[in-house]
Amino acid sequence: MAGGPVANAAGEASAYTHLIDRTPWWKNRRLILLNAWITLFLITSSTNGYDGSMINGLQSLGQWNAAFNYPSGSQLGLLSAIQNIGSLCAYPFAPYLADGIGRRNTIGVGAVFMVAATFIQTASQNVKMFIGARWLIGFGLTFAATGSPLLITELAYPSHRGQATSLYNSLWLFGSIIAAWTTFGTFNIPSSWSWRVPSAIQGLPSVIQIVLIWFAPESPRWLVSKGREQEALKTLAYYHANGDYKHPLVEYEFEEIKAAIALDREVENSVGWLTLFKTPGNRRRVRIIVALAFFSQWSGNGLASYYLNKVLNAIGITDPTTQLLINGILSIWNFCVCVIASLLCDKVGRRGLFLVSTFGMLVFWTLQTVCFSLYSEHGNAAAGHTFIAMIFIYYAFSYNLFLDDLAYSPLIVTYTVEILPYSLRSKGFTLFNFTISLSLIFNQYVNPIALQALGWKYYIVYIAWLAFECVFIFLFVLETKNRTLEETAALFDGDESVARIAHPAAEMAEAPKDHEVRVDDEKGSTSAVDSVKI
Template identity: 35%
Template sequence: MGSPEIKADSQEPPQPSGLPETPLNLKHWWRLKNLRTLNILLLIPLLSIFAQGFDGSMMNGLQSVSHWQSYFGTPTGALLGFFNAAYPLGGIFGVFLISPMADTYGRRVGLATGAALCCLGAALQGGATNMAMFIISRIIIGAGSVVVAGVGAPYITEVAHPAQRSTATALFLTFYSVGSIVAGWSTFGTFRIDGTASWRIPSSLQAAPSIIQLLFVWFVPESPRWLVSQGRNDEALAILVKYHGEGNSNDPVVQFEYEEIQSALSSEKNISQMTIVSFLRELVSGPGNRRRTFIMVWAAICSQMSGNAFVSYYLSPILRSVGLKSDLQQTLINATSQMVSWFSALYFATLPARLGRRTLFLWSLVLMWGVVICITAGSAVFDRDMNKAAGYSVVVFLYLFSPCYNLGFNGNLGLYIPEILPFHLRTKGLSFFYFVQFCFMILSTFAVPIGLEDIQWRLYIIFVGWIMVEFAGVYFIFPETKGPTLEEIASIFDAPGARFRNVEAGQVKREIEHIN
């Protein structure tokens, strides 16, 4: 009864290319005691993106709460933009903590560091007595949330069973929507309170996932790849045997993983000797790293400049612009739209392993482009003749925007960036990615309220044209990474003369050409 369940070949889903066959039945992984435990424990790093989702939805909700508006003097335009930009500003500071903590002290310590900062920021935010205190608290939360996000994504990628890695990592960003839902319903539930508790309660709740992480991250196994990088090979092998082989040290997948990790890390540079200068130099050294760098920059731009800022942070002024002005209407739409976002994100997290990463990026951009066109048209009609049907159509497409965004830039993006980076660049590369992403988040969150105030619905036209440019960048530069193991993906970029071509079913095969 206690022995690992042997798989039935007819039931087992396809293994990633390059992995040997495993005797375990991974389709029914919940029957495997240690793998079941591992996947439950992975919920702790999966909470890492919760704070970012909570923040956007909370700020949307607070803009609909009369007591918050009156307490802080009804901020609009540039001042409102600064309120929201404080969060990504903190994120820029936080990126410089990701690699020093996670690479030096381990993934668990890195995660705990970011969680502690989030707890501190949420406590200050909930107890804020003036505008300066509220803004400072958001800077601290921004710093902490980018640390937990920058550590959490590679942590999951490196600890998950290789046959489940793509789905587990893709699920990471779906917890953005979980945070959004909690924030949306908390502001909907408290806006009726007559007093500052109407906004202090949701502001304080932002600490909840970080408290859970601080308490339970120590039960999650450390990354075997980090342990090998520290010379703790026996500990790394023991973790792989326990959680990926159900205690069987001769499991072919375990032996393959261990040998591949050792081989990959032995050929990579010593991460402890890599300074910021040498890291930046490596980002542009060689065609593989230059391609990685462009992808990280372009993905960061697409994730923030596709029109999602006015849905994530400025839903309230958009709803007011189409005639929906009551606290009840706005907080209810904010809360229910986040639920639609989460359900779509959960399903879409299963698609990268089946359809491929690049395919999802492209379709996501196409669908967002269509939705933004419809939002623009509906807003223009409502502005011209106050047509209620046009106003309601804008609301419908606001609901649809998040699922379209999630298709390519939720779980799929959370999987793609960590897996294109080799181990010695993974946390530093994610730090760089988040640095670029938060820079554009500042630009977007600061500029959008000014644009909405000055040119109103015409602002959306900019995004209609820009998404087409984003599509072209993804189409010509982003390679497919569906199929290969984590270490093999590094070879796709770094092998001499490597180039990519798409083949049937969205797969990409590597062709290596040795130049004489």
């Protein structure tokens, strides 16, 4: 079959574009089922998003503060940061688990850890027990959060991949909404159940995953890497072509994946963590991945993500009901804007959204700083109210792995996963998550201390940092839309690497087939299926 034009470093055309079925996905029952499975993977992010908003809300609950002796300063920082410390402890194992037992099973392992942890968290009798449970949540989350984006990216229908992967971080905000309104709803419970109920609900997404994940499809790329090519072909045909094993798109995807995995095997013994830094292309990838990870947490967003009540106290809004209401409304606002941005990522492009987002953050963070200073120095009530409006507008541009809207939340996972080749995808994504955890731990310890010591002047630090982010994004972030995962390598490694992957797919039409593929039943079971000779 003719593969079509292969994208190069400068071009926009993709080899599979003309093979895509343009029928709306909701009219194709196989794509409906595929997207239902992807939704199951997406809710991993909801557990993480739930945590950030829950901790924010619990700080406004008198019952929670009384139960743990009114934590403040470094102890409050530890309560917020301990989940990410748990995540750090799991990072050495997560990529090997994802590559060894598969993306799907890795999600299941992480979900089991998180269910156990939320049970301990709900039953906590003292602050040490609560901290230990949050550490275990972070430990399990690392496994689930490593497997989920990889499986989404490697399983999604080609024209849906960018949007589906972008929705992963957007679902952080769905969890944030549930947590914000749960803590608002339990605020008036006159017992410890005011904080135990939100703690218990945090495990719900993981319970759903434990029940269903074992029936979900596995990544075709992982299956091919383990020599299970017929299972990979079956998965591609069943979900991408209504069971048609001879569909041109399925043949193209299958041969492209096999060629890419074959190239990876040529250097398999030399692929390790240092491989991320050995070639110019990989160093460019790492530079962008690490930068985006830090930007996602060091853009001022951490102040409202984990310490919104401290910020609101600083501008005179001290009523717990009002604080919880603002937290809940902000979560809904962020989610709506973030989902819209996720669905636009293939139309506007990654680079365009990153640029608009970063420059928008700089402008509206500066306005927040001005309002904060006017209230702090002169007691200007109007400036305090305007500051709240600026928070909402800022988050329409900003990024937080958890509370970003326009670019960073929907795009950083998408962009990180798609610029990495298969052999480095799990390791590179682990490096990305490791960097985020480091930046979060720093933020969660430093922000409450610095805010208390410097007040509004602390906001000036982030103005300077956001200006640096704008320059970096403009100089180094490349556009990757409308390319397959394999074709994206051209942007970093040059056209030759993509030509080597595309060559087998392009010659597939002339290659003799050993047997015809027969679909024996509607579920897509096969007989006498042999691979195409290359």
